[in-house]
Amino acid sequence: MTSAHLHLIINHIPVLGMLFGAAILAYGLWRSQDAIIRVALGLFVVSGVGAVGAYVSGEGAEEIVEDLPGISHAVIETHEEVALIAFLLTGLLGTLALGLLIWRRRSEIPRIASVSLLLAALGVFGVLVYTANTGGKIRHTELRDGTTQATSYDALDYEDDHD
Incomplete structure (x- = not known):
C-alpha cells in the first residue's frame, strides 16, 4: 500500500x-440524552x-x-493550504470534545457546550x-473549473483500452 492509497483511505475519517x-449530536440535543451526546463527542475525537x-x-x-x-501543482498547493486549516480546526474540535468528556465524565454535558460544539462541527464540516473537494481536483480533472474535456493523456489512455 502506498502513502497515496493510505491518504485516500484515512482522509474519509474526519469528513x-x-x-x-454533528447529526448524532443534533439528535442527542433534540432528545436531551446525554449518552447520545457523548457518542457524538467521541466521533469528534475520532x-x-x-x-x-x-x-x-x-x-x-x-x-x-x-x-x-x-x-x-497549483491545485496541490491549494489543497495543502486548505488541508492545514482543516487539520487545525478538526484537531481543535476533537481536543475540545475530549476535554469536555474528561471534565464532565461524572455529570451531564452542559447544553450550551453541546450547542456550541454542534455549531462549530457544522463549520468544520464545511x-x-x-478540503476534500480541492483534493479530489488533484486527480479528477473533470472537477476543475472550466474543465469539460479529457486531457490528451486521458484520451490516449481511453484509446489504448478500447482498441
Whole structure:
C-alpha cells in the first residue's frame, strides 16, 4: 500500500466522523440524552485523530502524484493550504470534545457546550468538505473549473483500452 492509497483511505475519517458526529449530536440535543451526546463527542475525537493521519500522509501522497501527467501543482498547493486549516480546526474540535468528556465524565454535558460544539462541527464540516473537494481536483480533472474535456493523456489512455 502506498502513502497515496493510505491518504485516500484515512482522509474519509474526519469528513464522515464530523458529519455523523454533528447529526448524532443534533439528535442527542433534540432528545436531551446525554449518552447520545457523548457518542457524538467521541466521533469528534475520532475525527481529530483521523485528521492527523490524513494530514501526515498527505506529503507522501504528493510525492507519488506530483509528477504524473495532468497533475496541477497549483491545485496541490491549494489543497495543502486548505488541508492545514482543516487539520487545525478538526484537531481543535476533537481536543475540545475530549476535554469536555474528561471534565464532565461524572455529570451531564452542559447544553450550551453541546450547542456550541454542534455549531462549530457544522463549520468544520464545511471546511472539511471544501478540503476534500480541492483534493479530489488533484486527480479528477473533470472537477476543475472550466474543465469539460479529457486531457490528451486521458484520451490516449481511453484509446489504448478500447482498441
